Amino acid sequence: MTRPSPTAEAPVEAPVRQRRKETRPQELLDAALALFVEKGFAATRAEEVAHAAGVSKGTLYLYYPSKEELFKAVVRQNLTSLIAEGMETLAQHQGSSSELLVMLMDTWWERVGNTAAAGIHKIVLSEVRNFPELADFYTAEVIQPADLLFSTAVQRGIDSGEFRPVPVHEVAHALMAPIIFLALHRHSFGACTPPCGATGVEPKRLIRTHLDLALRGLQVRPADA
Amino acid sequence: MTRPSPTAEAPVEAPVRQRRKETRPQELLDAALALFVEKGFAATRAEEVAHAAGVSKGTLYLYYPSKEELFKAVVRQNLTSLIAEGMETLAQHQGSSSELLVMLMDTWWERVGNTAAAGIHKIVLSEVRNFPELADFYTAEVIQPADLLFSTAVQRGIDSGEFRPVPVHEVAHALMAPIIFLALHRHSFGACTPPCGATGVEPKRLIRTHLDLALRGLQVRPADA
Amino acid sequence: MTRPSPTAEAPVEAPVRQRRKETRPQELLDAALALFVEKGFAATRAEEVAHAAGVSKGTLYLYYPSKEELFKAVVRQNLTSLIAEGMETLAQHQGSSSELLVMLMDTWWERVGNTAAAGIHKIVLSEVRNFPELADFYTAEVIQPADLLFSTAVQRGIDSGEFRPVPVHEVAHALMAPIIFLALHRHSFGACTPPCGATGVEPKRLIRTHLDLALRGLQVRPADA
Amino acid sequence: MTRPSPTAEAPVEAPVRQRRKETRPQELLDAALALFVEKGFAATRAEEVAHAAGVSKGTLYLYYPSKEELFKAVVRQNLTSLIAEGMETLAQHQGSSSELLVMLMDTWWERVGNTAAAGIHKIVLSEVRNFPELADFYTAEVIQPADLLFSTAVQRGIDSGEFRPVPVHEVAHALMAPIIFLALHRHSFGACTPPCGATGVEPKRLIRTHLDLALRGLQVRPADA
DNA sequence: CATGAATGAGACTTCATTCAT
């Protein structure tokens, strides 16, 4: 079997020569993402990334001129996909605003919070001070779109009379924070033995409870009329 | 400002040997906290910490046997006081549970979110994978007490009939997360020029809005009866 | 000698990167042996060893994970051959025990006393206290085999009626000591200008005299009969 | 008990103030000798010496300007006493040369081999290369006198017809070596658990056996006449 | 005299990066 089947991916252990060079950058970025998230930027050695991607140290430098550039590439590549998905979800929705928020939160958790992508947020949070140029980039590409996504959804509910009038940005923050916060923890404390770093909070129930609370707080009550 | 004020002390430039065994640990911890929060653990050089504290490299090692131990000491020293204060506030409260939560949130922001102490959470979040023993320590000393503090307050409201029956841990998480999350951001993105990393969210208003939303969501409505 | 011979290679000055994975360990061990013997373990800097071997500091650590391990490797590498040779000599001998002892002593001096290998004994003697695990190793690999070698030879002479009955271990010690002792001195005092550290003792004559004395002391005299 | 009795010496543990400054140098030298012998020059920290002598680090430097000077002082001070004793023994002897040698060897072992003084030989052997100025000193003060002591004794026996004519310096070396060698080993390997570094050689028996062998070798036999 | 806090040069070791093969 000299030619690996196109669907088989086993980057770490495959000593298969003849790997196609087109997939190299992606394999390196994947390996780097996992390691940067797990150990942080400084504690991840360039050689580890190369090894995890199944190539030698030298090869890494054939694709990325430095560890810093690799880091930035990891962030960039993982951000573009995030953004696209979020905006798409927003644009396609048709139902009530409460339903929209429920769906956004669920999607957010499935696509971001519960995947390696959430790790991106952790490393950016940890390293922006050392990579100032990432700040503008991340703000424009992630923070503001996410804020736009949720605040637009809230505004939509206010406009339709479904929600009370509230400061939309603050509410957007309050809506997203618990989910992202939970994701952050799962990528740091979450690695240790069960009880540690945890308070018995279970993701699914957290989302339900959080939304139940927030939607009740948002919805217009009879008494408000 | 070409003329330094006579009262301003500049520990960095003092070339004189000063014997201050009592105050040195605190000075070193303060310097370390600031630098660790700003640059991360790995990117902060031991000599920088010493210099910022106005002592030489060797002196740092007179008080802390390694950079790791210094880090742990920073975490410990900044946390013990936090926990104590929170529990005290809880114990002493007499009024309604809604008032209690408002007060806890305000205090939390003033004593934690808005101070360097919030930076602690950022570095722990970033470094806990590299310091496994820190995980247990931090969980026991910070995360669980904080969870206890807020979930007890919520339970108090439920017991008195002020709040609906809700899963207290999840609600506690949802209550704390936006505040801590905001603090995390101010210690990372917050360092750059105003609009960056921000979405126009203003701390005080966030807290008001967040609490308004959450308390409405918690309180028993006539319709629930 | 102002003109360097064209065949002499000067590894120290070669600024070119040379890939020589196979020969590097040996080159490093040789350099380390010479320097450890000359200056002691602690006074020899890792960089000196690397430089003497014609490589950079980092390369040394590519082959040996620490200065301690390098030291142990030097000891091991220089001992294995020693032991093997000694035992072989013993096994192959056919003549009288007196002749055997003469031959062992001569070989010992040529292969050990008069070579860098004797320096090993000096550094081990100086450093065992700092490397406890080295003690067992050296005892098992060098001291006991050497004792076995000589005490077996003496016992052989006693069994054949050539030597008087004597405590073999003590005699073995007394036979080896003057030679090793001389070797030790040549690696310490011997480095300075001729008269210093010396008492006019000339190695060859010492061995002759020492053996003459010892063999007369060992051999059965008519009067003993 | 504010004034320690003059005869009580407990340098290490006595926190007694008012220690007389006359004895300080001696206490420091004693502590340094023990530590240098045990751990070597480089591995012995100045503070350890000071602590073992019951004083602070600064005080050590009041008496000796540097660790190197302390080392040299240790060697010098311990050598002078050695020499004096040896020469005295020689001068006072009256009996046969065989008896003289037996006595010299016994004395040598008791006063040198079996005491910390033997450690001096070990450290000098280990460090001369780093302290070249010690070489001449040690040669003149120890090696040559010791050689003179034993070779004179042997020559005395030859002159009286008691011993065969032999090269006296080589014989002197052969006589001393086993004893000194044993002493060296006891200060290095001797520190570890019993069987290690040893070959079952027992000092007293070694000396007896060694002398028995050597004297038989030296003495004129009937057959030689 | 004595102390011990403070200093800073220097050693070991790591690892991002280079480059001959």
Place this chain on the structure above:
DNA sequence: TATGAATGAAGTCTCATTCAT
């Protein structure tokens, strides 16, 4: 292109020595 041996700057930590008290 790919490799991995080699490099050397940089960081952590030690400890001989100094000096204010």
